[in-house]
Amino acid sequence: MSAAALTLDRLVRRFGSHNAVDTISLEVAPGELMVLLGPSGCGKTTTLRLVAGFITPDDGDIRLDGQSIVTLPPHKRDMGIVFQSYALFPHLSVARNIAFGLEMRRINAAATAARVEEMLRLIRLEALAARLPRQLSGGQQQRVALARALAIHPKLLLLDEPLSNLDAALRADMAREIRLLQQVRGITTIMVTHDQAEAMAMADRLVVMHDGRVEQIGAPEALHLHPATPFVARFIGGSNVIRGRIDAGSHLVLENGASVALVGRYHAAGSATLAVRPDSIRLGLAGAPRARVEGAVELCTWLGATVEHVVRIGPELTVLVRGPGLGPDAIQRHAAGTRVALDWAAEDEFLFDGDDRPLAATPTEPAATKEIHHA
Amino acid sequence: MTDALARLEHAAVSLLVAVGVALIGVPLLLTVYLSVFDEKLILFPPRGYTLAWYPAIAANFGGPIWNSLQLSAAAVAGSLLVGVPAGIGLSRLQFRGKGMISTLLLAPITVPGIALGLAVFILLVAIDERLGSSLTGAMLGLVLGHVMITTPWVVRLALASLVTHDRAAEEAAASLGAHPLAVIWRVTLPAMRPGIIAGALFAFVISFENLELALFLSSPGVTTLPMAVLQYLEYHVDPLVAAVAVAQVAGVGVLLVVLDRFVRLGQVVR
Numbered sequence: 185m186s187a188a189a190l191t192l193d194r195l196v197r198r199f200g201s202h203n204a205v206d207t208i209s210l211e212v213a214p215g216e217l218m219v220l221l222g223p224s225g226c227g228k229t230t231t232l233r234l235v236a237g238f239i240t241p242d243d244g245d246i247r248l249d250g251q252s253i254v255t256l257p258p259h260k261r262d263m264g265i266v267f268q269s270y271a272l273f274p275h276l277s278v279a280r281n282i283a284f285g286l287e288m289r290r291i292n293a294a295a296t297a298a299r300v301e302e303m304l305r306l307i308r309l310e311a312l313a314a315r316l317p318r319q320l321s322g323g324q325q326q327r328v329a330l331a332r333a334l335a336i337h338p339k340l341l342l343l344d345e346p347l348s349n350l351d352a353a354l355r356a357d358m359a360r361e362i363r364l365l366q367q368v369r370g371i372t373t374i375m376v377t378h379d380q381a382e383a384m385a386m387a388d389r390l391v392v393m394h395d396g397r398v399e400q401i402g403a404p405e406a407l408h409l410h411p412a413t414p415f416v417a418r419f420i421g422g423s424n425v426i427r428g429r430i431d432a433g434s435h436l437v438l439e440n441g442a443s444v445a446l447v448g449r450y451h452a453a454g455s456a457t458l459a460v461r462p463d464s465i466r467l468g469l470a471g472a473p474r475a476r477v478e479g480a481v482e483l484c485t486w487l488g489a490t491v492e493h494v495v496r497i498g499p500e501l502t503v504l505v506r507g508p509g510l511g512p513d514a515i516q517r518h519a520a521g522t523r524v525a526l527d528w529a530a531e532d533e534f535l536f537d538g539d540d541r542p543l544a545a546t547p548t549e550p551a552a553t554k555e556i557h558h559a
Numbered sequence: 560m561t562d563a564l565a566r567l568e569h570a571a572v573s574l575l576v577a578v579g580v581a582l583i584g585v586p587l588l589l590t591v592y593l594s595v596f597d598e599k600l601i602l603f604p605p606r607g608y609t610l611a612w613y614p615a616i617a618a619n620f621g622g623p624i625w626n627s628l629q630l631s632a633a634a635v636a637g638s639l640l641v642g643v644p645a646g647i648g649l650s651r652l653q654f655r656g657k658g659m660i661s662t663l664l665l666a667p668i669t670v671p672g673i674a675l676g677l678a679v680f681i682l683l684v685a686i687d688e689r690l691g692s693s694l695t696g697a698m699l700g701l702v703l704g705h706v707m708i709t710t711p712w713v714v715r716l717a718l719a720s721l722v723t724h725d726r727a728a729e730e731a732a733a734s735l736g737a738h739p740l741a742v743i744w745r746v747t748l749p750a751m752r753p754g755i756i757a758g759a760l761f762a763f764v765i766s767f768e769n770l771e772l773a774l775f776l777s778s779p780g781v782t783t784l785p786m787a788v789l790q791y792l793e794y795h796v797d798p799l800v801a802a803v804a805v806a807q808v809a810g811v812g813v814l815l816v817v818l819d820r821f822v823r824l825g826q827v828v829r
Contacts, residue, residue, distance in 0.1 A: 237733075238733075257733075258730070259733045259734070259735075259739075262736075264734065264735075265730070265734040267727040267731060268727075269725050269727050271725055271728045273728055273731075273746055273749075274728075274750065275750070284732065284735050284745075285736050288732075288735055288737050288741065329731075332731070333734075336735060336736065
């Protein structure tokens, strides 16, 4: 099967006066797995439903291999969808569920049986072909839903939070299984999720969405290393986000009057937002020469592989710091109340202007050689 | 202390259940008891006991029973035809006036049967006057009246059966290539099966035991069972009527038990 390319062209969908999807444009390459990621209400599910044809856009176009499909009803779009709730047909056996799309296409019985057989093998549920959905576990049901969607050889596979009803142990397995199937079959796929780790694990590229808009599109690593907005920095890297003002220099002045000594020197003036990932902050005792900002440890949590410190740097402002908890690299733990200094490297410092656009720094000191953390 | 309290609570609940069962059961048992009296009049204590009244049902009420069965079957068919699509539409579609239509479809339940019978009668007379038709006293008028009083139950049960149904299954069917009508036929209706069967059963019982509409709407020649029983009671007070009642209750009871084997009525009717 040849994979299709999907284009979303300035797609708009309103609910009342609220723009659920606000002018979204995307190009999904053939065979690519694109993840729409964002908090609930960001418009990712609405986008998926627009692609599936369950709702129609107020403006914009959706093209599959260059052909507009925006006026086609769902049953003519040739898309396999896997729902969060599995949405199996409760009155039909596993085999009949998988055969459903083939029956709708009036494919002859022998070919249908062969395809069902192939799909059952693919999901390793040959033995359960005659069972009803309610007799299966959640993971098995989700595999049947996947097989049912793939059986029609769809042009596009749409996954709507496919893992969120599974328990944690099963989730990682299922994620790998879906990803493998998707790659083996080379099928263009869009997946919607609110889970950052899940998105990173599966995506070729990520689309981070916020308030119906695209914040940033890119490979997981690129988003992690080069967040385009404070929102992406917080959502992808779990960054600490600190708002303040900058006056053409290297000091970010917070609302409470305290100031953060930035690594870089910036030419901008006005509102600015600093984002620093918890795992790129180094902790030292207060009074150290290279303190960006100082504060008091409020909480120290040892999680095994990592240690987390919550450091209060202002009345309404805390910073999360994370470091290795075990082995030779294990960081020193500080008891609550200890005064500490926070420091980070130039490449881990992300500063944004009042419109949340990235600000480029003119480094005042050579960037420290430092390993880059990959999550 | 708490032990005594729990025992007291248990006793109180048991008592309430017993009272409830007695309220329902005693008249029923009494009817069964009356139906085997070997008396021309209902006298107590009876001379003896006989099952002779039961075979007599067919001879005396055979015609009306047949009429009622036909009428109820037509009412069930009509109310399913109206009520099931209405239920699907009300649960799945958004449209103007939805609230009003929903209220109207359920309204006949709230109007006393006798008022409804009179109202439909007046309506049919008015239509006949204008159009020169003869709906008054025709079977069609009676059937339409019965469809009206049974449809609310079908709608309500159809709606109830869709509440727990996952809409995503319908979207999944559409994405797999099912035309909207195929979605309803292959996914929605199978999911509604218990509700539809329960709705049909309710419609049948409501229609079969309805007296008020028949009083106004039945033609002189066509007598339903409740009417026949009423007419019979005007001249005779004997155990035959009790036997008819028992037969009717038994019939419905058997129907319920049989249906419960196919659909769990308890899950549909709450």
